[in-house]
Amino acid sequence: MSDRMVRVSVRILEKEYQVACLPEERSELLDSAEFLNGKMRDIRDAGNIVGLDRIAVMAALNLAHELLKRNRNDAIESEVSERVREMRERVESALSRGQQLPL
Template sequence: MSSPNSVTVQILDKEYSIICPPEERSNLVGAARYLDGKMREIRSSGKVIGADRIAVMAALNITHELLHRQETPDAPPVITSREQVRELLERVDQALSDDVGSKID
């Protein structure tokens, strides 16, 4: 049940369908690939178990990278605004809550 503005991404072997404006599709897919890579790195380390914990560690690592780049002015910007990060996090939260709800039903 996908809408025209829906994008399906895979993160850590799970599919998430996220509503996204067409002009943001490539950014969303790129962000999902980046997140998936970070989560796979953490999972393969064997130090963190559980998708929720892996997601939190990935979020902390990505946030650390972002803040470090903001402190280094000559580094290329990772994301152009905090609002974009906030919107992506809201989409991920919604997808995760939808996934949990579907398991309960």
């Protein structure tokens, strides 16, 4: 463990884990553990899945799905923004030259 690393204790589904992180990442680690604990509790309390490892895998799959969906939406939004910017530049350029754009 690096000299700068600190040990942080997190509790997930009533089980204690020791995790090493940089001091400046401690708060984010605790927030992440709390978020994960909530997701795993929701899955456990739904009653469909038994066993800590299965609950953890389902939580990981759900979180990965949400992340990929958000990344796709961000990529689409970025692409649309770029197209709008290009169209605006074309319109502004045409207006400055007094031309009419083909539709």
